[in-house]
Amino acid sequence: MTSPSPAKRFNWKNLRVRVLSATVLVPTVVSAVWFGGVWFLALVAVCAALLAREWGMMSAPRAPRGVALAIGVAVLVAVVAAFRGHYYLTWPLLAAGAILAALIARGAVERRADAAYGVIYIAPACIALVWLRVLDAGLSWTLLLFAVTWFADIFAYVTGSILKGPKLWPKFSPNKTWSGFFGGLVAAAIAAVGIDALSGLLPALPDMNLTWPVAAFIGFLGGLSTMMGDLWESILKRRFGVKDSGDLIPGHGGLLDRVDGLMFAAIVIAGVRLIYLYGWAH
Structure with a gap:
């Protein structure tokens, strides 16, 4: 078992490394999705x-x-x-x-x-x-999934690091705060509304036909599941006594450290899509 590390100050250098890593990863992922x-x-x-x-x-x-x-x-x-x-x-x-x-x-x-x-x-x-x-409109739904998880993760990190405040779950993840949690949820909802709006404006994107409150709620669910996935991986890493799942991605650790939230959010967003597929939401 590893003991909890003390909370860190906002690390601008680490943020810069994260941004540089994202400039390589994001175009690759978006191209494959597209x-x-x-x-x-x-x-x-x-x-x-x-x-x-x-x-x-x-x-x-x-x-x-x-x-x-x-x-x-x-x-x-x-x-x-x-x-x-x-x-x-x-x-x-x-x-x-x-x-x-x-x-x-x-x-x-x-x-x-x-x-x-x-x-x-x-x-x-x-x-x-x-x-x-x-699925039909799968491009838009998949882009929404990635946008929601990325926005939730990025803005939870930035908001929590700048505003700080009470810890979310110090026993397992001492650096996460309630301010970051709510910042990530708001950003995730905004990301979902943005993708839905783009799907109705850009001919290349299939129209998702969502109202903005519904899109915001889907973003909220995706953001919440992203946070849950992140916390769950923190629990797993403590169980195995490791700080990171690996060192594949500079500034992020292993791939699991990068997609832990996405793994939970993918299941939740797919569940929402299944509801719409069978018309249960109408």
């Missing part, structure tokens, strides 16, 4: 493999490669099934992959359940991303 198809599948597959690697390193430091390979293969098989539209196979494959990963990880982790959970943790978000993109 073109969709195999390009977006490739992005999700690469991310799934990297996430599996980081989970193996965190949960099974004695044998990270074998555990990462088992998790990665299980996730990728389920994601490809979802991309091909075989949803009746996707979830059984995910369950089988989790069980297989646990069996393969025998003796390599403190608990074999950690390997199984790696599949359950990573795969649903990847499946939700693929499913969201292939």
